[in-house]
Amino acid sequence: NAGVTQTPKFQVLKTGQSMTLQCAQDMNHEYMSWYRQDPGMGLRLIHYSVGAGITDQGEVPNGYNVSRSTTEDFPLRLLSAAPSQTSVYFCASRKPGQGNTIYFGEGSWLTVV
Amino acid sequence: QQQVKQSPQSLIVQKGGISIINCAYENTAFDYFPWYQQFPGKGPALLIAIRPDVSEKKEGRFTISFNKSAKQFSLHIMDSQPGDSATYFCAASKNSNYQLIWGAGTKLIIKP
Numbered sequence: 001n002a003g004v005t006q007t008p009k010f011q012v013l014k015t016g017q018s019m020t021l022q023c024a025q026d027m028n029h030e031y032m033s034w035y036r037q038d039p040g041m042g043l044r045l046i047h048y049s050v051g052a053g054i055t056d057q058g059e060v061p062n063g064y065n066v067s068r069s070t071t072e073d074f075p076l077r078l079l080s081a082a083p084s085q086t087s088v089y090f091c092a093s094r095k096p097g098q099g100n101t102i103y104f105g106e107g108s109w110l111t112v113v
Numbered sequence: 114q115q116q117v118k119q120s121p122q123s124l125i126v127q128k129g130g131i132s133i134i135n136c137a138y139e140n141t142a143f144d145y146f147p148w149y150q151q152f153p154g155k156g157p158a159l160l161i162a163i164r165p166d167v168s169e170k171k172e173g174r175f176t177i178s179f180n181k182s183a184k185q186f187s188l189h190i191m192d193s194q195p196g197d198s199a200t201y202f203c204a205a206s207k208n209s210n211y212q213l214i215w216g217a218g219t220k221l222i223i224k225p
Contacts, residue, residue, distance in 0.1 A: 004156070040122065042202060042217040043157070058212070090156050099145045099164075099206075102213070104156025 002026045006091050006105035013081040013112045021076040021108050023091030029103070031094045032074040033058070034066065036087040037107075043090070049074055050096070081112045117205050119216025127224050132190040134219045136203035139184060143205040147213070148177065148188050151200045160201070161188075193223045 007022045025032065033048035035058075045058030049068040063085060065077040074093075078085060091105040118137045126132045136146075147162035163170045163177040163186065170177045176189040190197055203216040 040217060042119075043215045045212060048212070092156070099162065101159045102149075102157075104158065106154070106156050 004091055004093055004103050004105035006089075006108050008108060009106070010109045011111070013078070013110065015081060015083060015112060017081050019078050019081065021078075021089055021091070021110075023074045023076065023105060024072050025074075025091075025093040025103070026072065027093060027095075027103065028071060029093035030071065030096050032068065033092050033102075034064070034074070034076045035090045035092065036060065037090060038087050046076065046089075078110075081110075083112045086110060086112045117203060117214050117216045119203050119219060121219060122217065123220045123222070125222045125224060126193045128193060128195060130193050130223075132193045132197065132221055132223070133187055134201050134203070134221070135185065135187045136205075136216050137183075137185045138205050138214075140205070140207070140214075141184070142207045143214075145206045146177070146179065146186050147204050148175075149202045149204065151202065151218075153199075157200075157202055190221075193221075195223045195225050197221065198223050 004025045030051045034046040035043040037043050044060045046064050047066040049055045052068050052071050055066050089108045092102045094100045094102045120135050148160045149157035150160040151157040161172050161175050163179050165181050168179050174191045179186045201219045204213040206213045
């Protein structure tokens, strides 16, 4: 049972570098999303997708890009990393419909120096 | 009006005691209220959820109490155990809206 798989688990970037956080799910969930988690601020939605080819912005989208070419994959791109993007990133997926369980990956710890 | 306010930010409880975490919301259109549990180094996972047509839902040692008129809901952990030490998030959503609105989280420590 793979569920939601995120890579890499840990990454250190220099300011200005770009990188992609990978996310894949094997549950055939239409809905996928990316969150960042910072101390005292809970989970903040970055971008989400309700299906292949459809993406939308969440609460804190600036500095991030996403694409959804397949149902399974939802990569998050940091365009030009900044120290403010140091955080733990979680990918999540769920079936459509209100009240369905959100399944989270195990997180990607990103440090920007 | 979209916020969910969670308290306390951190909580220390003795083993065997009752842990209580509270959340308050303003948007009366919210009609789904889940709690997620997150262990260190892991992603959050659904613990228990409630809809506003009931005032209480119990699953094992975990109970959600819901007060619609006060726009508050709380998580009670009975006979708290060291294995319950985790961060707990409350959340809320509207029927027609994909997004959950999350509380800021409560770090719970159960002392042996």
